[in-house]
Amino acid sequence: MIYEAVSQGIRISVEVEYIPPDDDLPATSRRQRAYVWAYHITIDNERGDQVQLMTRHWTIMDGLGRIEIVEGDGVVGQQPILEPQESYSYSSGCPLPTPSGSMSGYYMFEDEDGKPFKATIPTFSLDLPEARRILN
Structure with a gap:
């Protein structure tokens, strides 16, 4: 499933995949291991000007409703120019x-004139493959 949002001329697409535990781990380690998902994001600049991704803001919620906020510069150590x-x-x-859980958030960009703007990241589900998706 692809989750997608367009705001301020920026299209953000997200694909999610569950990463199962390593079967080579002892059973006790597999039970204690957190559930892990990989997410793959594509950012398309559909505007008529150059933009730079400056910061990210994530709201991560687990299946019990506990929330963690993650903020920082750029993504994966980069502040790409598009x-x-x-x-x-x-x-x-x-x-x-x-x-299970979910992630949502936004990126802050700057246009060529240095004016900041926000682009919404679509809310996406983090579910086991056999689970029913509950968001979007």
Whole structure:
């Protein structure tokens, strides 16, 4: 499933995959391991000007409703510059102590004149493959 949002001329697409525990781990380690998902994000600049991704803001909620806020500069150590009609993709991951949850957030960009603007990241589910998706 692809989650997608467009705001301020920036299209953000997210694909999620569950990373199962390593079967080579002892059974006790597999039980204690957090549930882990990889997410793959593509950012498309559909505007007519150059933009730069400056910061990220994530709201991560586990299956019990506990929330963690993650903020920082750029993504995966970069603050990419996107020309008009250019795309940027990256992958990252999220561990949770529960078998389900969700992530949402936004990126702060600057246009060529240095004016900041916010682009929404679509809310996406973190569910085990056999679970029913509950968001979007």
